[in-house]
Amino acid sequence: MTNSELAVFKLHARNLEKIYDPFLLRKMEDRARALFTFGIIADIQYADIDDGSNYRRTRRRFYRNSVELLRNAMRDWEERRVSCVLQLGDVIDGHNKSRDASEQALETVVKELEKCSVDVHHVWGNHEFYNFRRETLLASPLNSAAKAEAGSDLLADDIYAYEFSPAPSFRFVLLDAYDMSVIGRDESSERHKQSLKLLQQHNSNPDLNQPPVYGLEQRFVKFNGGFSPEQLQWLDEVLTLADQKQEKVTVFSHLPVHPDSTDPICLAWNYEELLSVLRSHKSVVCFMAGHDHDGGYCTDTTGVHHITLEGVIETRPDSNAFGTVYVYEDRMLLKGSGRTADRVLKYP
Numbered sequence: 053m054t055n056s057e058l059a060v061f062k063l064h065a066r067n068l069e070k071i072y073d074p075f076l077l078r079k080m081e082d083r084a085r086a087l088f089t090f091g092i093i094a095d096i097q098y099a100d101i102d103d104g105s106n107y108r109r110t111r112r113r114f115y116r117n118s119v120e121l122l123r124n125a126m127r128d129w130e131e132r133r134v135s136c137v138l139q140l141g142d143v144i145d146g147h148n149k150s151r152d153a154s155e156q157a158l159e160t161v162v163k164e165l166e167k168c169s170v171d172v173h174h175v176w177g178n179h180e181f182y183n184f185r186r187e188t189l190l191a192s193p194l195n196s197a198a199k200a201e202a203g204s205d206l207l208a209d210d211i212y213a214y215e216f217s218p219a220p221s222f223r224f225v226l227l228d229a230y231d232m233s234v235i236g237r238d239e240s241s242e243r244h245k246q247s248l249k250l251l252q253q254h255n256s257n258p259d260l261n262q263p264p265v266y267g268l269e270q271r272f273v274k275f276n277g278g279f280s281p282e283q284l285q286w287l288d289e290v291l292t293l294a295d296q297k298q299e300k301v302t303v304f305s306h307l308p309v310h311p312d313s314t315d316p317i318c319l320a321w322n323y324e325e326l327l328s329v330l331r332s333h334k335s336v337v338c339f340m341a342g343h344d345h346d347g348g349y350c351t352d353t354t355g356v357h358h359i360t361l362e363g364v365i366e367t368r369p370d371s372n373a374f375g376t377v378y379v380y381e382d383r384m385l386l387k388g389s390g391r392t393a394d395r396v397l398k399y400p
């Protein structure tokens with residue numbers, strides 16, 4: 053065989069391998085067998101302004117382009133025929149507020165999301181509260197609680213948390229990580245007073261956005277928040293019912309709650325209390341959050357997966373940051389795009 057014949061043969065063999073690779077075929081069949089699929093995206097932080105950077109000037113932020121990356125995600129989800137989409141908070145950036153552009157920026161992003169042929173479920177992050185009051189958010193398109201079949205009792209207390217079943221034997225729970233916070237609550241409210249007291253007990257800096265120096269204490273900053281006892285009790289009840297029905301539950305929140313899945317500066321204030329509720333229910337299989345734009349992942353001692361999704365805002369225009377999750381009987385498969393990695397998430 054001449055060298056050129058050998059090259060043609062190798063090329064042909066490689067192509068055959070591609071077509072008949074049993075692993076590839078199995079993966080393709082697997083995807084077809086998924087019970088349902090859903091899209092996830094976090095920290096779009098859209099603003100019609102030039103590129104900038106984060107506070108520490110260590111990361112570039114692509115404010116104007118972030119809506120283009122949302123469009124990429126939506127095209128992909130349409131092709132993959134997802135059943136619903138979870139938007140994990142900070143949909144528009146706080147910079148919009150000082151430019152009096154909050155409504156316009158929200159309209160730009162919502163107009164895109166409305167093109168989605170399936171329900172989009174929204175979680176709220178700190179940037180939602182930089183732009184809007186809680187009452188305004190509750191009356192806005194970012195309140196997706198009505199898309200849940202039974203509504204949420206918590207809305208009566210202005211807590212934005214709800215749950216629904218995306219498919220038989222599965223449950224999604226959306227949490228309000230700024231239920232206890234000084235940015236998400238009216239200054240005259242009891243919740244604000246309690247939150248400020250807690251924050252000041254841990255953070256003595258004159259600027260409460262400046263973190264305390266040490267370890268996990270760094271989470272006590274104004275741009276984080278936590279979960280009230282009412283919300284924790286509600287979550288416990290939802291999960292108790294899910295345990296009884298032998299459902300598999302994925303919980304979504306803007307703030308991560310596992311120290312191994314994120315920078316401590318991004319953790320929810322009372323992450324331990326939330327982890328303790330999650331750990332006491334066998335129905336919980338996964339926790340997904342945003343906020344830490346670098347992303348992160350770990351498994352808890354219980355085997356529950358904690359995913360922190362990479363932020364769109366700090367993703368270069370030639371890349372992407374979103375995922376499609378294929379859900380099976382025994383595992384979920386996260387198919388990541390761009391900065392977001394693929395992951396096999398076997399149930400505990």
Ligand SMILES: Nc1ncnc2c1ncn2[C@@H]1O[C@H](COP(=O)(O)OP(=O)(O)O)[C@@H](O)[C@H]1O
Pocket residue numbers: 106107108142178179259261262263275343
């Ligand atoms: N180390 C810090 N000291 C003081 N303010 C800070 C510090 N880090 C962040 N901030 C402020 O806190 C707010 C949220 O920070 P930012 O990095 O923009 O958060 P996000 O990642 O949610 O966009 C901004 O107003 C920012 O200026």
